[in-house]
Amino acid sequence: MRVSLTKAIELLKQGEVVAIPTETVYGLAADARNAQAIARIYATKERPANNPLIVHIADADQVVVWASEFSPLAQKLAQAFWPGPFTLVLPALAEVSSAVRAGEPTVALRVPAHPLTRQLLRESGLGLAAPSANKYTQLSPTTAAHVESGLGGDIPVLDGGACQVGIESTIVSVLGDRWQLLRPGMISEASVALAAGSPASQATLAETPKAPGQHLLHYSPRTRCLLFDSRQAVYDYAAKADDAVALLLGEKDLTGMRNITLPADPALAAEQLYAALHTLDAWQAAVILIESPPDTADWAAVKDRLQRAAYQAPA
Numbered sequence: 001m002r003v004s005l006t007k008a009i010e011l012l013k014q015g016e017v018v019a020i021p022t023e024t025v026y027g028l029a030a031d032a033r034n035a036q037a038i039a040r041i042y043a044t045k046e047r048p049a050n051n052p053l054i055v056h057i058a059d060a061d062q063v064v065v066w067a068s069e070f071s072p073l074a075q076k077l078a079q080a081f082w083p084g085p086f087t088l089v090l091p092a093l094a095e096v097s098s099a100v101r102a103g104e105p106t107v108a109l110r111v112p113a114h115p116l117t118r119q120l121l122r123e124s125g126l127g128l129a130a131p132s133a134n135k136y137t138q139l140s141p142t143t144a145a146h147v148e149s150g151l152g153g154d155i156p157v158l159d160g161g162a163c164q165v166g167i168e169s170t171i172v173s174v175l176g177d178r179w180q181l182l183r184p185g186m187i188s189e190a191s192v193a194l195a196a197g198s199p200a201s202q203a204t205l206a207e208t209p210k211a212p213g214q215h216l217l218h219y220s221p222r223t224r225c226l227l228f229d230s231r232q233a234v235y236d237y238a239a240k241a242d243d244a245v246a247l248l249l250g251e252k253d254l255t256g257m258r259n260i261t262l263p264a265d266p267a268l269a270a271e272q273l274y275a276a277l278h279t280l281d282a283w284q285a286a287v288i289l290i291e292s293p294p295d296t297a298d299w300a301a302v303k304d305r306l307q308r309a310a311y312q313a314p315a
């Protein structure tokens with residue numbers, strides 16, 4: 001159900017969930033101070049309660065309302081990347097509900113760039129907890145229609161058009177003058193290092209903050225996906241397979257197999273990635289064959305999502 005900005009604010013203030021547009025993917029938002037509203041997010045997504053949520057805020061001034069430490073390094077990164085597809089994990093103030101933090105001592109914060117959602121944050125005055133607006137482990141939505149097909153037509157959706165970044169934000173945790181990459185995104189590790197003035201710290205496993213949502217099976221179409229190192233390997237497999245479709249990169253396919261070809265530019269490929277996977281999934285083939293992007297830094301985030309889509313749990 002599409003709702004206006006005014007209606008979205010009204011629903012959120014009443015403790016309801018509303019799907020909201022961001023530049024990365026659509027989020028399933030609720031008032032981050034309202035435990036019942038947060039419970040509705042987990043219930044709607046069928047998400048385990050040990051997986052914390054990102055709190056979306058109107059601007060960097062709001063950080064101190066949620067975090068107990070906003071170190072000079074964290075401020076530098078906020079300045080460089082907000083508003084934008086970038087999330088900071090910082091030590092949390094004690095009053096931040098443990099439903100949002102899922103028991104972690106930290107809180108994840110992001111200032112999104114989408115104009116409609118910025119207006120929503122400013123006018124409502126709320127901090128909005130919002131995970132991607134899909135069922136747990138399924139594909140993230142990049143249009144209002146994806147949200148409705150994944151969560152059902154009763155979910156109120158603030159329609160802000162198709163998402164322009166297309167994959168989830170880069171997540172970085174900061175403690176004092178040290179930082180770590182928790183989830184790759186279109187803001188690359190190299191850009192973070194440049195803005196930080198230092199490389200990611202080599203933490204031991206024990207001190208590495210968890211991003212509990214980062215288990216391997218994630219962002220998955222219902223159709224089985226297989227990842228191949230080369231175009232030729234896709235074709236070799238397809239020649240033996242009965243009902244295969246393909247997600248290809250760059251050069252158009254000349255064999256006539258059913259496929260979607262993403263642009264050779266990583267930013268454009270990211271923008272179109274989830275829509276392509278949603279479409280391929282809807283074709284209900286036996287298998288989706290995926291041509292892997294190159295192992296270069298500019299493809300890291302897209303490759304991460306493709307590896308997760310194709311992950312097979314060990315038998």
Ligand code: TXA
Pocket residue numbers: 022024025026027028051052053054085087089101104106107108110130131132133167168169171182209210211212213214
């Ligand atoms: O682009 C995005 O980040 C989108 C849009 C809606 O903002 N949101 C998103 O949320 O991708 P979600 O819930 O699908 O993924 C958030 C990730 C999860 O892997 C979660 O475990 C991690 O962030 N996370 C959240 N709070 C954390 C914390 N305090 N410490 C470590 N990881 C955290």
Ligand code: MG
Pocket residue numbers: 131132140
């Ligand atoms: Mg998600």
